[in-house]
Amino acid sequence: MSFLTASSKNDEIENMSLLEKMSEHEQVVFCNDPSTNLKAIIAIHSTKLGPAIGGCRMHPYESFDEALDDVLRLSKGMSYKCAAADVDFGGGKAVIIGDPLTDKSPELFRAFGQFVESLGGRFYTGTDMGTTMEDFIHAMKETNNVVGIPEAYGGGGDSSVPTAESVIYGLKATNKMLFGNESLQPVTYAIQGLGKVGFKVAERLLKEGATICVSDVNVDSIQAIQEKAAQTSEGTVTIVETNEIYSQKADVYIPCAMGGIINDTTIDQFQFKAIAGSANNQLLEEKHGIELAKKGILYAPDYIINSGGLIQVSDELYGANKERVLLKTKEIYNTILEVYKQADLYQISTVEAANQLCERVMANREKRNSFYTRSISPKWNLRH
Ligand SMILES: NC(=O)C1=CN([C@@H]2O[C@H](COP(=O)(O)OP(=O)(O)OC[C@H]3O[C@@H](n4cnc5c(N)ncnc54)[C@H](O)[C@@H]3O)[C@@H](O)[C@H]2O)C=CC1
Numbered sequence: 001m002s003f004l005t006a007s008s009k010n011d012e013i014e015n016m017s018l019l020e021k022m023s024e025h026e027q028v029v030f031c032n033d034p035s036t037n038l039k040a041i042i043a044i045h046s047t048k049l050g051p052a053i054g055g056c057r058m059h060p061y062e063s064f065d066e067a068l069d070d071v072l073r074l075s076k077g078m079s080y081k082c083a084a085a086d087v088d089f090g091g092g093k094a095v096i097i098g099d100p101l102t103d104k105s106p107e108l109f110r111a112f113g114q115f116v117e118s119l120g121g122r123f124y125t126g127t128d129m130g131t132t133m134e135d136f137i138h139a140m141k142e143t144n145n146v147v148g149i150p151e152a153y154g155g156g157g158d159s160s161v162p163t164a165e166s167v168i169y170g171l172k173a174t175n176k177m178l179f180g181n182e183s184l185q186p187v188t189y190a191i192q193g194l195g196k197v198g199f200k201v202a203e204r205l206l207k208e209g210a211t212i213c214v215s216d217v218n219v220d221s222i223q224a225i226q227e228k229a230a231q232t233s234e235g236t237v238t239i240v241e242t243n244e245i246y247s248q249k250a251d252v253y254i255p256c257a258m259g260g261i262i263n264d265t266t267i268d269q270f271q272f273k274a275i276a277g278s279a280n281n282q283l284l285e286e287k288h289g290i291e292l293a294k295k296g297i298l299y300a301p302d303y304i305i306n307s308g309g310l311i312q313v314s315d316e317l318y319g320a321n322k323e324r325v326l327l328k329t330k331e332i333y334n335t336i337l338e339v340y341k342q343a344d345l346y347q348i349s350t351v352e353a354a355n356q357l358c359e360r361v362m363a364n365r366e367k368r369n370s371f372y373t374r375s376i377s378p379k380w381n382l383r384h
């Protein structure tokens with residue numbers, strides 16, 4: 001197993017550009033284990049509010065740069081997510097370069113667990129796109145710094161359950177802002193991605209009697225939602241091609257797959273009144289948030305509406321408690337409504353309003369917290 005941090009300097013010019021890329025981040029760790037073929041990157045954006053926390057994504061990235069850009073953006077988003085959800089953690093995230101359908105093995109996740117352990121409690125991780133709780137049961141054999149684990153192992157269970165719940169609260173707040181009524185049923189929705197989160201959101205909306213259209217690259221998920229719809233007499237589902245989801249005539253677009261889906265190409269196709277889904281990093285660039293506002297499309301900032309999972313996995317470190325998670329997740333309704341109102345009042349985008357809210361929280365809390373290391377006696381009652 002070899003261990004290389006971004007601060008090692010073999011090629012000065014190349015590493016300088018790497019350091020510039022990570023200029024907002026505290027630490028980036030490149031993990032390479034030839035015996036299991038693990039190639040991963042762990043990015044810690046900030047530990048000012050507490051140890052970094054964030055899931056681990058597995059994806060067949062086409063290039064190293066693509067993986068690095070993804071993990072840097074995702075980990076920064078986690079710092080904002082932690083501030084918005086008011087949890088005492090900082091932003092981190094990991095990516096494993098590989099195909100989740102063909103490249104997984106127990107040994108690969110154990111090797112990943114060893115790298116997480118090597119960070120000495122500065123980083124806690126769990127599932128994200130392409131990874132499951134079962135993968136982290138293997139990682140847990142090497143480190144305690146894993147969250148989002150099954151109840152049978154002392155965890156809070158599947159974190160996509162509270163994430164889907166937080167999306168539902170976000171949709172209610174969005175409907176309240178748009179239509180003056182939080183009811184889910186009379187509104188039409190376009191859902192992209194029927195994975196761990198998207199499927200649960202789709203199921204709930206069907207149960208409420210809503211009209212949804214959905215897309216997924218995975219035919220099994222499409223079949224499963226059709227079967228669900230056949231079992232409920234209330235809601236209706238239409239299947240659309242993956243590239244057609246952006247131009248659907250639905251009230252609300254719910255992205256629950258990959259990020260970067262709000263960009264120059266897709267914005268022109270949008271006829272939606274709002275966008276409110278779980279995908280991380282939905283905006284390709286910050287400017288796209290402003291463009292949505294100019295187009296009059298209400299946008300629920302991703303790092304707030306999808307924070308149910310974070311709330312659960314961080315709670316797990318204090319001893320998992322479902323009631324506490326539910327109470328905190330419910331708050332997302334108020335936070336999103338507050339962001340919408342602030343954006344409206346100051347005529348700014350919802351992204352600007354959300355960032356300002358989080359930066360205020362971070363500035364206030366930074367005054368009380370310092371750089372986290374294990375040697376400072378933690379005020380967090382974390383698993384060791
Ligand atoms: N799982 C969780 O608790 C959390 C997830 N998120 C974010 O929510 C999003 C979804 O996460 P999960 O449901 O956990 O992932 P997942 O891997 O279980 O599901 C993703 C789904 O999207 C589908 N998909 C992939 N490419 C697609 C395309 N081009 N068009 C339509 N569908 C496509 C996949 O086939 C899969 O069904 C990700 O962006 C993730 O980072 C954010 C916070 C927490």
Ligand SMILES: O=C(O)CCC(=O)C(=O)O
Pocket residue numbers: 053054055056081125126127128148159160163280306307309310313
């Ligand atoms: O593990 C989780 O589901 C929550 C943490 C996270 O990585 C996220 O919210 O994106």
